[in-house]
Amino acid sequence: MITTELVRALVDRQFPEWAGLPLRRVEPAGSDHVIHRLGDELAVRLPRHEGAIGQAAKELAWLPRLAPHLPIAVPEPVAVGEPDLGYPWRWAVARWLDGRVATVEAFGDSVPTAVRLAEFLAALQRLPRDGAPSGGQSLAGRDAETRAAIERVGDVFDAAALDRLWTAAVEAPAWDRPPVWFHGDFHTGNLLTVGGEVSAVIDFGGLGAGDPAVDLMMPFSLMSARSRAAFRETLGVDDATWVRGRGWALTGALIAYTAYAATDARIAAATTRQIEQALIG
Structure with a gap:
């Protein structure tokens, strides 16, 4: 302890x-x-x-x-x-770093916030990556764990819809351009806010270079359909990367939900929203 x-x-x-x-x-x-x-x-x-x-x-x-x-x-x-x-x-x-963790209620429908977060990722992706940490686990590497989680939550969510999205994400064309920097755990809980604006991005334990789709959890953990569209347009995300990003949002939320939702109402609510928004797309 x-x-x-x-x-x-x-x-x-x-x-x-x-x-x-x-x-x-x-x-x-x-x-x-x-x-x-x-x-x-x-x-x-x-x-x-x-x-x-x-x-x-x-x-x-x-x-x-x-x-x-x-x-x-x-x-x-x-x-x-x-x-x-x-x-x-x-x-x-x-x-x-001063600030409070961002909330969906305060920032979820904010187009300026969505644009600013997309600009943050764009700036990160442009930086030289010489010597960068490796890209970590792939979607395919999480296949067995994710499908097991889908089975476990079948009484709470539409398991067939989850399976369709996950299959589409795993089968989507892979990233075929040079690797780029990614945060690796880019979701609502890792944003601090001060005075009604995002003030800091924290928790870079997953930092690495590879497929930028791993950073597309944020649009589904924080944003509404309207602000999500602005985020995607600003960052210029292609269809295949977007589908893989939905997969990353889904697997991250499912694994957290099965691990913590029974004992933590806050995590249950946040992961439920992320799963539902990933299904919406």
């Missing part, structure tokens, strides 16, 4: 220059990290499970290079902590 006492001890032991700063746990946090605010200017993030390890080093290596070229703020890594005191993985310290 990652307690505030453990985080305090790790910080004080490895970064004594911050030992005098107050530390408080941030809730709600995501499913991948426990987050604490350290003083007014810093955030401490510790992975909860093996699937989240490696993010600290990746962000430290890449975000300082990418950030100056992006139109929305991203985390500014400060340091990477090492395994210690029984905690088994590397962990991160970054500059604190």
Whole structure:
């Protein structure tokens, strides 16, 4: 268990220059990290499970290079902590980013927000990718897991419609152009907002280069049909990439729904919406 006492001890032991700063746990946090605010200017993030390890080093290596070229703020890594005191993985310290997580109610139908997010992805995709992390798992690599999830949710959703969409996504023409940068987990929960505007994009653990369809979860997690159309037009997404993007939105939401919906009403609502919007297209 990652307690505030453990985080305090790790910080004080490895970064004594911050030992005098107050530390408080941030809730709600995501499913991948426990987050604490350290003083007014810093955030401490510790992975909860093996699937989240490696993010600290990746962000430290890449975000300082990418950030100056992006139109929305991203985390500014400060340091990477090492395994210690029984905690088994590397962990991160970054500059604190003010803001609240974006909501569908506030931003879902906002065309300016949709356009701004598309412009963020376009800027990311244009950046040189020399040495970029690999593209990660493919849609086909998630086929068995996704079809099993479809079977499990057949009493909640239209399983036949889910199967048709998933089959179309897996069978869609593959990305046949040079790989481009992608965020890798681009959905509503990784947007911060201040003053009615998106202020930051966070959580770059999935950062890599490959098929940009993986970043098309956002139109289905956040947007309405109207704002989604503006997003697609601004980014210039072709039909095959859009279908693969619907597949990524579907598989991400299904896996999260089957893992967490029974115990977390917030995740249940968010993933239900994402599944329904992916079916709409």
